[in-house]
Amino acid sequence: MLRAAAGSVLYLTLIALFGLGVATVVRDSATAVGVVLGLLYLFPALILMVADAGRQRLLWQISPMNAGLAVQATTDLATLPLGPWTGLSVPAAWAAAALLGGGLSLWMRDV
Secondary structure, X not given: OHHHHHHHHHHHHHXXXXXXXXXXXXXXXXXXXXXXXXXXXXXXXXXXXXXXXXHXXXXXXXXXXXXXXXXXXXXXXXXXOOOHHHHHHHHHHHHHHHHHHHHHHHHHHHO
């Protein structure tokens, strides 16, 4: 239970950092909200439309919302596509990529 609670806080922090990176890249708050919410909520819905189970599992594993929320699971951990902490590393990678892209675009615009 402690892992699920602490992991939820970490997951939300990573999503906030991802949003910060996207907002820095696009320089518009409305567009950033649309991109982040689209990725978090539309991407999992599109995954369900994929017919191939192998590709569906792969997309599930790289989706920041689906993989990140695996840390909240407390039962049936063997049935998850990713383990709890491995799943949390997926939104961490998305956040790192967004922050790196935001930092680079900010640096390029200011030079």
